Amino acid sequence: MKELAIIAENISKQYRLGEVGTGTLTHDLNRFWHKVRGKENPYLKIGEANDRTSVGDSDYVWSLRDINFEIQQGDAVGIIGRNGAGKSTLLKLLSKVTKPTTGSFKVNGRIASLLEVGTGFNPEMTGRENIYLNGAILGMRRAEITRKFDEIVAFSGVERYIDTPVKRYSSGMYVRLAFAVAAHLESEILIVDEVLAVGDAEFQKKCLGKMGDVSKGEGRTVLFVSHNLAAVKTLCNSGIYLKNGKLNFQGKIDQTIETYLNDTNGQIGTPIHLRTDKVGNRKIQINDIIFKDKNNKVISEIFSGDYLKIEFHFEKDANVNLDEMIVACNFADNYENRIVGWVSDEMSHEFGKIQDSIFSLSIPELNLRPQNYNFNYQVSYKSTAPKDFCDVLQNALSLTVLESNFFNPEKKIRLGHSSLIKANF
Known part of the structure; x- marks a missing residue:
């Protein structure tokens, strides 16, 4: 039986709208006073679900609420849901970019994350220097990075600019190099957000192929957030469907996508x-x-x-x-x-x-x-x-x-999801 790579226990994340940090001094003092008396944070009892379709009254919103799941080593997990469902928040919590309000993760192995274009890059440093910097941030030794360096540069396709400061890179070059570093360094868990949308079609295909190799060939765990359901279905063997900050479904990827589509298509026909x-x-x-x-x-x-x-x-x-x-x-x-x-x-x-x-x-x-x-x-x-x-x-x-005889009066065109352009051979 496979070992578990990630266990999420009662994960919740609360934000206060319009505030940076924890809020006001009054709120901080109130939290501290409850803590020293051994009582629960009073602001955990308030707040609303992260539902963008309704206007709320509370200043507090639960981006995630009571999330529990287990992911086995070597699984490729697609995390799907509408914008604002909490997908990126979940990955940020796993990557320790921010802390959960309640709950905890148990993680078996090192995590390499690609959450936003250029995450962890110093714009003043060159691509070469940022590979070593990013690798160090991910917990890799210099010798380990050096061993993989040529492979990283070749995959990224930015060889010509490797000694140029990355502040001069386009967003596509940024994401190419960032993905190459995250995918090639020897972490046990690879987390990838929607950033692949920045790259061109050829590079997206290359990235999906690499993630497939990482999961199926190397036995590493991949968490993949994307709105491209076809890519998710191709790459992943299991899925998590988040809705309004809550875990709506977890299971095989086909069942996860089917649940999501049935849910989102369910209101077709309603005025x-x-x-x-x-x-x-x-x-x-x-x-x-x-x-x-x-x-x-x-x-x-x-x-x-x-x-x-x-x-x-x-x-x-x-x-x-x-x-x-x-x-x-x-x-x-x-x-x-x-x-x-x-x-x-x-x-x-x-x-x-x-x-x-x-x-x-x-x-x-x-x-x-x-x-x-x-x-x-x-x-x-x-x-x-x-x-x-x-x-x-x-x-x-x-x-x-x-179906119609779009091209030829004597021929019916085939079924398929694509657009047609008038043309002749």
Whole structure:
């Protein structure tokens, strides 16, 4: 039987909104007074779950609450969940970047973490110097780093700039070198957050291959956070699904992903204005979305390559200037991979002339292969920064694309999740 690599016991992490550190002097003194009397921290009894879809009353939020799990040595574990579910917080606690409010971890082996681009790098030092610095931070001896040095540099692909200060590196070069160090040094546990999204497609594939080697070939434990469910399914053999700061499911990776998708897709069919999984400040709010064909008929199915109109029905606050509204939307496959999308501030629009609280996106040819697709949208005001989100909804509704003779009158196109482009051989 495999030995355990990580045991998490009653892990919770509480934050005070708007505060840096523990809060006010009054709170610190109150905590100290309870501690010397042998009583529990009084602020552990208050606070709300980390649910971004509701407006709370408390200044305290539980980013994680009562998390318990065990991970065996050699497992590749995918940690999935919506933004804000607590995934990155969990990895930071494991990496000892911050301490849990309650609970503890038992870890068997050294941990190498890649949480953010350039974590542990000194921008004034060269790539060469940072490899040794990063290795030392991870608990490696200099001889051990030297033995792996050439392999690290070759994998990172930054040989030409290895003696250049890393402050001159692009974010992609940063993450290449940081991942190469973390993956090649001989730690028993490798923790990787979503940072691989910074690299190009070729490097992401290379990283996934290396993580697979680390887990399956070298028997090391890998914890991997990603929104790319296809990559998680390929790499990992088990999974953890976090929801609103709580452990919703742990098990085999297929079951974990299925639970997550059933949960997140479960509200498709509920009227959009009644959906409880929306995110945003509601300055602008979508109440309904309707798919229509070229004859203005309401549809839920469309032939590949046909005209599609997506009609948005909305309401807004009185002081909102619609010229500053930004709408992003996309079609995604069942694994939440975006297949095709549009953003209004990259296109021409006349939002400022809207009179009837309806705007629409017209697509002359919906060039998608036959399959079911989920439609997602994000409405923002003045900027696309999270603080300016008005109404964001994943899996707002679904559309079935039917097979057609897209390329050739005598040939039907195959099923598959991808977009099509008119072309000839």
